[in-house]
Amino acid sequence: MPTGTYAMTFDGPDGEHFTRTTTLEKSTATDPTTGKDKDIYTLSTEQTGPNAFTDSFQINRTTAFPEKERQGLGAYLPYRPERRSYPYFEPGAQATVPLDYLGPGSVGGLDTYQYRATLPDGTQRTVNAERRTGTLIDETWSLPSGVWALDDASKSAAVDRARSETTWLRALQIMALLTRFVAAIAIVWALVLLARRR
Numbered sequence: 001m002p003t004g005t006y007a008m009t010f011d012g013p014d015g016e017h018f019t020r021t022t023t024l025e026k027s028t029a030t031d032p033t034t035g036k037d038k039d040i041y042t043l044s045t046e047q048t049g050p051n052a053f054t055d056s057f058q059i060n061r062t063t064a065f066p067e068k069e070r071q072g073l074g075a076y077l078p079y080r081p082e083r084r085s086y087p088y089f090e091p092g093a094q095a096t097v098p099l100d101y102l103g104p105g106s107v108g109g110l111d112t113y114q115y116r117a118t119l120p121d122g123t124q125r126t127v128n129a130e131r132r133t134g135t136l137i138d139e140t141w142s143l144p145s146g147v148w149a150l151d152d153a154s155k156s157a158a159v160d161r162a163r164s165e166t167t168w169l170r171a172l173q174i175m176a177l178l179t180r181f182v183a184a185i186a187i188v189w190a191l192v193l194l195a196r197r198r
Contacts, residue, residue: 003041006161008139008154010049013146018049022075024059045075045091050143051123055091064134072096077127077134081113088117088125095120102126107138108159110166132169135162 005023012018023044031038044056057074058067064078072089088099102114105128112128119125128138137158141148150158 008158009151010139010141010148010154011151012049012148016049017151018047018052018148020045020047020075024061024076043074043076047092050145050148051092051141053092070096073099075136077115077129077136079134080132081115081129081134083113086115090117090119090125093119093121099125099127104131107155108163110137110159110162112137130162130166133162133165135165137162 003024003026005021007019007021009017009019025042025044027040027042028037029040030036039061041059041061042056043059044054046054055074057070059065059074059076060067062079064073064076066072066074066089070089072087074089074091077086083101085101086099087096089096097117097119099115099117102116105112105114107128111131113131114126114128116124116126122144124142126140126142127136129136135158138155139150
């Protein structure tokens with residue numbers, strides 16, 4: 001989960017729009033128990049339009065869950081999301097609700113997992129997360145006033161970001177495989193040299 005700011009725009013009924021801006025910041029603080037420096041990640045989200053809210057909390061960068069003080073995911077899903085329900089904290093409603101796994105999907109040629117959360121007021125949030133990175137690449141909000149969907153530019157940017165991350169993952173997996181192969185050859189070569197000495 002890279003640090004930085006990401007903005008997503010949603011198109012709604014009657015040509016209306018709203019924007020959600022998410023910022024993941026890294027800071028350093030001294031851990032009172034160990035006396036060592038510790039990285040702290042803060043996820044801040046601001047959403048305009050219907051269900052407007054501002055939210056900020058410390059996040060575990062690896063799991064995408066809050067560090068403490070509240071339950072449930074924020075705007076991000078964990079790296080390598082699972083095919084299960086997750087607790088989701090909706091800041092606008094100040095409620096934790098299940099984000100239920102719906103099944104596989106596909107957006108922009110990328111395989112996704114689909115999830116849906118139903119808020120206490122009946123609003124439904126449906127997301128498509130890239131299955132290896134957890135990057136949200138499509139999202140809709142179904143409100144009584146109508147459906148709000150991620151606009152094409154935001155969706156395209158999210159697909160490009162997820163595609164870039166999966167390319168890096170594949171490259172790292174290939175490098176790991178090649179490293180193991182070279183290590184195995186080196187071990188065999190060392191054994192051959194050792195056997196020749198005897």
